[in-house]
Amino acid sequence: MKTLKNKMDRKTFIKVSLLSGTGIIFGVNYLQASDISSKMPNDLESLNYNNFNAYIQIANNGMVTIYAPNPEIGQGVKTSMPMIVAEELDVVWENVSVKQANLDTANFKRQVAGGSQSIRYSWMHLREAGATARQMLINAAAIEWNVNASDCKTNSGFVIHPNGKKIGYGDLVVKAAKLEVPTKVTLKEPKYFKIIGKQARNVDNFKITQGDSLYGMDYFEEGMVYASIIHPPAFGQKLINIDDSEALKVKGVLEVIRIGNNIAVIATDTWAAFKGKKQVTATYDEVNKKEDSNYFDAQMDKAFESGEFKKIREDGNVLEAFSKADKVVERVYEAPFLAHNTMEPMNFFANVTPSKIELKGPIQTPEGTANQVARILKREVSEVTLEMCRIGGGFGRRLKGDYVIEAALISDKIKKPVKLVYTREDDMTAGLYRPKVKYKIKAAIKNGKVTGYHLQEASVNATVNKMRADFFPSGAVDNLLIETHRIKSKVTCFAWRAPICNILAFAEQSFFDELAIELNTSPVQLRLDLLENAKNHKDKNMQYSPDRMQAVIKKVVADANFGTSKKGVYQGFSAYYSHNSHVAQIAEVEIKDHQPVVTKVYCAVDCGIVVNPLGAQAQAEGGIIDGIGHAMYSEQIVEKGVAQNTNFHQYRLIRLKEAPEIHVSFIKSDEAPTGMGEPTLPPAPAALANAIYAATGNRLRKHPFVTNGLNS
Structure with missing residues (x-):
């Protein structure tokens, strides 16, 4: 050629x-x-x-x-x-x-x-x-x-x-x-x-x-076997030994092997592999009892008390702004670990032979994963072929190719083509979580204006990303300080839809709602004024566009008739920039059976040119529902290193009947397209929380709402 x-x-x-x-x-x-x-x-x-x-x-x-x-x-x-x-x-x-x-x-x-x-x-x-x-x-x-x-x-x-x-x-x-x-x-x-x-x-x-074969779960190849994986029951545990005698008695089970710190049950079909897995007895070393949600809470509080934070961004003189303030407003917002819970369980096909490595399945990072497989198997990456299947949900979970590597290692060891399939419990208890996090936010007020802003983030295994420090309100407040403190843990955390922004937006946009009350002004006007200040600053590091953000705010306010009286309807506002797109939302809540219920969400988006309006609307709606559902119901608890929520009977997700009506508007633009898969999720929880406050006077600052004050 x-x-x-x-x-x-x-x-x-x-x-x-x-x-x-x-x-x-x-x-x-x-x-x-x-x-x-x-x-x-x-x-x-x-x-x-x-x-x-x-x-x-x-x-x-x-x-x-x-x-x-x-x-x-x-x-x-x-x-x-x-x-x-x-x-x-x-x-x-x-x-x-x-x-x-x-x-x-x-x-x-x-x-x-x-x-x-x-x-x-x-x-x-x-x-x-x-x-x-x-x-x-x-x-x-x-x-x-x-x-x-x-x-x-x-x-x-x-x-x-x-x-x-x-x-x-x-x-x-x-x-x-x-x-x-x-x-x-x-x-x-x-x-x-x-x-x-x-x-x-x-x-x-x-x-x-x-029902055509589009997904990895559909893939079949003659001669392949199936594998189920056993991870340690607690994060950070080490496997000591295996007793597979009972598992090998299960019809269809071919063998049980050790793959690093994990165990794989090989069988003629998934059912046999899952049954055999339950019959394996394994011993592990002692659990680290500090790998615990309550312990992490105490460590985050300790960080706030000690002030041991890493500075990410500093503008002006924050200490002076707070020392001269007429009033200081301080709040804390927090959120738990979250699992990804993709509809399609983790799965991948691998066939490792002396001459080639064939991989097929659902993966968000095919190139990086192929490189990892080649490196771990000590092979040339040119020997790896990877075919992508349509993915039944990713949300960041399938950015990590750990399950692909496991499939390749199993195939390499048993010398057969194999399809690895996780159970729901496998991924929920040993998966990758959204980091547990707390935000402490303070604002200095002088002569009715916000003169200082101090944000502290304490998290478990969160990744420091300076770009978020260049999002709103950076560039809009003269004196600003952003700091972070990371608590290291064996609990595996990774990107979860709209990383960092998914909870940071809730904290900041809830805080600005509370700040507007202290300033006796409209939450919308407060944002517009700060954005006007950002335009005057012309901060070269600022990632967002004040003009485009003001435009989506004005659009959603007009769409929802925000601030006008609607009988029995209470509204909450939020606006956020992430993934290069500007989004503003207004959630509407009504009281039904003595409980606040979100009934409608208005959303305005500036994502540049909209390539496919039908697809973009679906992404906007999905992000809003995802954001509301997880803020309301979802939580992964870790006790002494062990994940407590193993399946959907314990891990609550939003249900179809609970999803609100959604109205989406796109700002007409000739600008190049920006992100659409994630930007509507971050502002949704704050819009909901602000609407619930308007309806009940109950300020929600901790996820999930249903177990942290919604009913009080």
Whole structure:
């Protein structure tokens, strides 16, 4: 296989190849390369169509296949990313089929589902992929007709000339493949978009409803065996020995093996593996009794008393602001560990042989996971192939490839293809949790203005991330100090949907509601005034846009008629910036059977250009429901190193009948898209808590609400 080379200012190139004589693959890559040849070889079948960032297959009948490179975890990128390519290619969306690409580190960049960055990161790459392929088709038609390419246009899969000539893409792909790659292409102006901004159904909807094999749990391969995993019962425990005699008597159990500090039961099916697992007797070393939720609470309180914090950001003179204040307002907000609880349990297929390592299943970080597997097995990463399945929920849990590594280690040891499947209890009791955290927030008030702001975070195993320190209200308050204190623990914690922001937003936005009461002003006006101050500061480190935040606030206030009297309806306001998007929300609560019930949430979002409004609305609604549900009901308790909530009979989630009506508005914009999978979650708990206060006078500062003051 040969590599196409060509000098380009944008260091971009296209490679084109025949597929079984029926079509052409167009792909784009953005390399740091130079000194490259200008022509495609004549022998097209000898080409290798790799090094793509996004790529397109066009059949000779004009049908188009677009490959979606990033993992699909329900955030809709398998639909929206191909929509962007199709827009610039200028084809009819109904004539496009979409396929999931496999991990291909040579040809794709950032095949990751995390941080709400898939669309934002690939926006220009995807557009240029479609536009470059479109230009090559135009050039091929111009040669065919002996006209200037600049006179030709495209429309819905055809190249058109003013003289009336018209030819379909399918009739041009072979000729287009032999042409020079254009060094410059013109992207569409947003006002001419025909696909982007229009509602498109999820490309997998039909397959999902028909039960097609999309998910890792569906995957089956002849000759494979099944494995169930046994982790230590307490965090940090070490495995000493195993008695598998009873487990081996279970019909279908083939063997029991040790994998590091874990035990794997190998069987002919999952049921036998799960039954065998219950019959294994294992002994472990002593539990560390300090790995306990109550102990962590005491340690966080101790940190607040001692003041032993790491400074993250400091503006102005905070000590002076507080010393001269007319009033100081101080509050503490807290939240427990949370499990991820994805609908689809952790699972992965692995087949490790002397010549290759085959992996298939649901993973948010395929490249990083493939690298880990290669390193742990002491193999070359080039020997690893990883196929991505549609993911039945991730929320950050599947950013960590621990279960993939376990599957690979098991296969390597038993010398068979294996499918590892977790039980719900496996993941809830030995999984990765949202960190347990407390926030102490203080504000200095002088002459009716906020002159100082001091935020302290005490957490168990939280990751320090300075970017959050550049979010609102940084840049909006003259004197500001943000500090953190991390308590180390064996309890495994990791990214949970909208990391850090998911609880920080609750603390800050609840605090600003309380602060507005102290200042005898509207909570909305307080935010608007602070944002106006941020505009005056023009802080170069500020991540958010005061103008865009003010716009979403004004929009949601108008949508919800905030502050106007609605009989029996109480409102709570919240606004937050995260994952590059600005969101404002108003929750409405009514008293039913003497209890506050959230009935409706208004939400305004500025996420730049909305690629697929149908998908974006679903993400907005899902984030709000997720935020409200976990704030209301969910908690993972750890006692002496052991997780106490093992399944849904103990770990409460929001139910369908408890989900509120949701009204979502998107700010019209020509700005590049920003995040959408996570930004609506962080402001939701505070909007709800502020509404409950309006309804009952009961201020909720600790999650979950149902066990921490909701009924008092």
